[in-house]
Amino acid sequence: MKNISINLSGSKSITNRLLVLNSLYNNSIILKNLSLSQDSKLMAEALASNQEIIDIHHAGTAMRFLTAYYSIFSDKKTILTGSSRMKERPIEILVNALIDLGADISYLEKKGYPPLLINGRELYKNTVKLSASISSQYLTALCLIGAKLKNGLNIEIIGKITSFPYLNMTLQILKDLGISACFENNIIKISYFDHLEKQEYTIESDWSSASYHYSLCALGNELTINMKYLFENSLQADRRIESIFKEFFGVNTIFNNGEIKIYKNTDFKYPNNIEIDMNDCPDIAQTVAVTAFGLKIPIKITGLETLIIKETDRLQALKNELEKCGGEVEISSSSIELKNNFNFNKNQSIKTYNDHRMAMSFTPLKLVFPLNIENPEVVEKSYTEFWNDMTLYGLY
Numbered sequence: 001m002k003n004i005s006i007n008l009s010g011s012k013s014i015t016n017r018l019l020v021l022n023s024l025y026n027n028s029i030i031l032k033n034l035s036l037s038q039d040s041k042l043m044a045e046a047l048a049s050n051q052e053i054i055d056i057h058h059a060g061t062a063m064r065f066l067t068a069y070y071s072i073f074s075d076k077k078t079i080l081t082g083s084s085r086m087k088e089r090p091i092e093i094l095v096n097a098l099i100d101l102g103a104d105i106s107y108l109e110k111k112g113y114p115p116l117l118i119n120g121r122e123l124y125k126n127t128v129k130l131s132a133s134i135s136s137q138y139l140t141a142l143c144l145i146g147a148k149l150k151n152g153l154n155i156e157i158i159g160k161i162t163s164f165p166y167l168n169m170t171l172q173i174l175k176d177l178g179i180s181a182c183f184e185n186n187i188i189k190i191s192y193f194d195h196l197e198k199q200e201y202t203i204e205s206d207w208s209s210a211s212y213h214y215s216l217c218a219l220g221n222e223l224t225i226n227m228k229y230l231f232e233n234s235l236q237a238d239r240r241i242e243s244i245f246k247e248f249f250g251v252n253t254i255f256n257n258g259e260i261k262i263y264k265n266t267d268f269k270y271p272n273n274i275e276i277d278m279n280d281c282p283d284i285a286q287t288v289a290v291t292a293f294g295l296k297i298p299i300k301i302t303g304l305e306t307l308i309i310k311e312t313d314r315l316q317a318l319k320n321e322l323e324k325c326g327g328e329v330e331i332s333s334s335s336i337e338l339k340n341n342f343n344f345n346k347n348q349s350i351k352t353y354n355d356h357r358m359a360m361s362f363t364p365l366k367l368v369f370p371l372n373i374e375n376p377e378v379v380e381k382s383y384t385e386f387w388n389d390m391t392l393y394g395l396y
């Protein structure tokens with residue numbers, strides 16, 4: 001049995017919410033276990049900068065949260081831009097909602113997409129309606145500034161909320177800090193809140209990063225992996241990796257005082273096929289699909305309509321690379337299906353499409369057969385220590 005200990009940094013989602021809130025509230029929160037991800041560094045740099053042009057590269061949360069943040073920054077003019085992929089990731093629903101509240105935002109290139117010109121000003125209106133079926137980040141962006149609006153904020157959500165646990169995380173963080181936020185009958189109400197007490201917040205480690213170690217545990221032999229500062233009661237959507245891997249891949253988790261130990265149940269009987277809706281945890285869809293492939297288990301994952309607008313079109317990217325490895329894959333606009341026809345084509349070169357999660361989700365397959373990961377540096381978007389940690393498995 002090989003025993004491996006991994007030190008993950010803080011959740012990128014929690015970090016990016018708290019960085020914005022801290023900046024809105026005079027840095028009164030002492031943040032511990034911050035994410036070391038590039039997305040969080042970019043967020044922190046943007047918030048500390050007094051430049052007019054802010055480039056947040058690939059960081060979706062930074063793009064969306066900062067659009068709201070700069071909108072209420074009186075007398076500040078900001079050009080918010082990003083990578084060429086960011087210029088293809090839609091933002092119109094959020095921009096329209098902010099304009100309805102009185103914000104001054106215009107598009108500098110294509111309507112509905114970054115880059116944006118934002119002339120910050122005080123917003124007095126306090127009621128807005130918007131759809132959250134494309135991205136929950138639009139809602140979070142509004143919630144983060146809500147308590148700083150003089151009249152508070154009431155958001156009426158139209159239709160389905162995608163990636164729901166991320167909204168829940170936002171509301172719970174506000175409440176933990178002492179800000180009144182309630183969500184009932186599709187309406188979020190946030191009251192004006194001027195001043196935060198000095199307080200400390202220790203950020204839970206990143207469950208999305210932990211997911212790759214679950215995959216390594218499932219695909220490897222006789223591994224016991226320990227990870228610190230992950231809790232049974234978590235605000236993170238990707239905490240669901242624990243129950244998915246237990247139910248379908250026989251990986252058990254022992255929670256012990258903020259530390260987890262994961263190991264494979266050797267008596268586990270794998271399912272003949274898997275059907276699972278992952279709308280509430282889209283960022284681990286790639287981990288689950290690739291693990292099922294490595295174990296030769298047919299799988300259909302549904303609820304994935306948002307994957308098309310992430311760092312790349314993740315459904316198409318998964319299909320391309322899994323087929324290259326020897327899978328038979330069918331995709332629709334919201335699902336991916338691996339058919340019961342598995343070959344392992346060795347020594348393929350996996351394209352990563354500027355998507356950290358393509359690189360990280362395919363790496364555990366190297367425990368099954370040799371392959372090459374192209375542009376390995378993409379992992380820094382969320383997990384800068386990834387390749388260092390992979391050396392512990394003899395993988396880099």
Ligand SMILES: O=C(O)C1=C[C@@H](OP(=O)(O)O)[C@@H](O)[C@H](O)C1
Nearest residue numbers: 013061135136137163166283306
């Ligand atoms: O709010 C957040 O921190 C996030 C929300 C999700 O996005 P969508 O709501 O756009 O699916 C998730 O995919 C992203 O990685 C992080």
Ligand SMILES: C=C(OP(=O)(O)O)C(=O)O
Nearest residue numbers: 058059060061283310382
């Ligand atoms: C989709 C992701 O991030 P973002 O939307 O913040 O770019 C991700 O980290 O998988």
